[in-house]
Amino acid sequence: MSVARLLKPVVTGLGLLGLALTSAQAVEIQKVTSPGGIEAWLVEDHTVPLVAMNFAFKGGATQDPEGKQGLTRLLAATLDEGAGDLTSEEFQARLEEQSISLSFDTGKDYFYGTLRTLTATRDEAFDLTALALTQPRFDAAPVDRMKTQFLTGIRRSKQDPQDIASELLYKSLLGEHPYTWQTEGTEESMAALTADDLRAQFKRVIGRDTLMIGVVGDIDAETLASALDKTFGALPATSQLDAVASLEFTPGETVTGLLDVPQTQIFFALPGITREDPDYQAAYVMNHILGGGSFTSWLYEEVREKRGLTYGIGTSLAPYDAGGMLVGSVATRADRAGETVEVIREQLRRMAEEGPSEEELVSAKKYLTGSYALRFDTSAKIAAQLVALQNSKLGIDYFDRRNGEIEAVTLDDVKRVAKRLLGASAPTFAAVGPEASVEAVRKAASGG
Structure with missing residues (x-):
């Protein structure tokens, strides 16, 4: 099911770095471990004052509780809608003022985050990311706004041939496996989700034990090591994920x-x-x-x-x-x-x-x-690749x-x-x- 994403403020060209690559071998990856034991893969490039960071936690839409499909997707949409003392409007204004792009998303297996920032504002960017990951507010107004957006998309998808055919295919081939659940849930499940549901899911999915990080750009290993603890050090040590059953297929229908x-x-x-x-x-x-x-x-x-x-x-x-x-x-x-x-x-x-x-x-x-x-001509692509490699071991x-x-x-x-x-x-x-x-x-x- 495809639902339009909320547009975030971006900087023109943010994500492009001076990596004039002719081959994948031109990418030199460093493994950086923070004093607190948090690991990231880093590709340094100091030709342009930009930093791109992608990160992921294991546990995507398959972790939605029964009857609460769409919960992890709603969590991704609301995690940057206010945190700590900052309301949604204040948090988004701070990002825009500092030319920082921060967003979250979910797939079936993983919960994703992306950060794009200028070097001059990277400390603020790491602070805001840490705030979103540790003190999300889930205030009623932004939660209701996001639910309304998703509900509109869910209703529209009921008349979309691609969405209908995709759902039919997955259910026929995979039965009732969580992979058949639509990431945005159903109209009934999305409408019933609450801020308490979001808080509970946040505690289950976000944990350092499944965290994978890829960083590209104008930052050295020593600076990144310190930033990793600053950004992710206060997260729970472990997540609370349910096991996902192996796929059993019923082909030929x-x-x-x-x-x-x-x-x-x-x-x-x-x-x-x-x-x-x-x-x-x-x-x-x-x-x-x-x-x-x-x-x-x-x-x-x-x-x-x-x-x-x-x-x-x-x-x-x-x-x-x-x-x-x-x-x-x-x-x-x-x-x-x-x-x-x-x-x-x-x-x-x-x-x-x-x-x-x-x-x-x-x-x-x-x-x-x-x-x-x-696949390596922008910092965004490289950072995403670094995380994908880690997820796939x-x-x-x-x-x-x-x-x-x-x-x-x-x-x-x-x-x-x-x-x-x-x-x-x-x-x-x-x-x-x-x-x-x-x-x-x-x-x-x-x-x-």
Whole structure:
């Protein structure tokens, strides 16, 4: 479910640093440990007076209590809406006056924070971040304002084909697992949330034991070490998270929703692969060839270029903590939805049974290794990558290893993982559109 984020004050160019990178290897990462034992990964760059910090706590929307879906998302939206002696208006004014951008967000597995500041105001920025993380107010007015914003988005999503199809897909494939819960919750659950709920969830999710930090910019290791204790030292030592069950899949079903729209939205998915799986890089290369490579992928070529069935189609790996998925989506003319599904099924079958050519493999690896540096052209991207590496336990040397791992993928590796992921079960399809259209999808998905 997609809900518009509250706009925060930003500085033009904040997040851009003088990191003229030609490769990921140009990023030198330091492991910094504060006197209090808080660890962060740091990339120094003193060419521009800016600092970017990303951080994350384990425990996202999957930690919402039963019947209180949307609670962690509301927590993220209200954590910077007043803290300590500062009301919401005063806190936001302080950020704007100091050209500081501070925001929070949540995914399914993690609770995220981002800080962007000028060097001259970084002490104030760290102070305000610490205040938000230790003394949030959860005053009635900003909480109600955020709830109203989310409720508007939830109601709107009930008429959005993508939101409806996505929810149908996840529930069909994963049953009642917390990953199927919408991050913003339901209209009923969001409306019932209270400030007391937020305080209780804050105590459960925020703890130093799961904290991961990435910092990029105009700050040295000694200064950062002191700032880490200043910013995060007063947090509880441990969080109080519930265990999240491993994913159990029920693939092969076709689920549909009726909506009188000119295009039919189609999602499809299969059980995937986790990030620590030894086959992950091979699966990543395979997915690029199948549907992740935009203009060069099999699905793009067959569905759009040859048949004109859509403006765009793609697939991606979703390696959650509790299990992985391979997910794809396409929007097509309602009267050609069945044909679109037939083509998708054929490409999945072809990849599982035949796999790509050596030439396609070489081209995919060349693109994936050559484009990797684009992930490091801003401080914001680098800081986010530093946190992602820590969350995935990939190691501080992953930037140096990654392209070598991609280069090492062989054609046999790709064919093996394609058969493993695409040949073991039938895909789940979810379609939303007019009745004749979704019935055509049902027929095509069943091979009829």
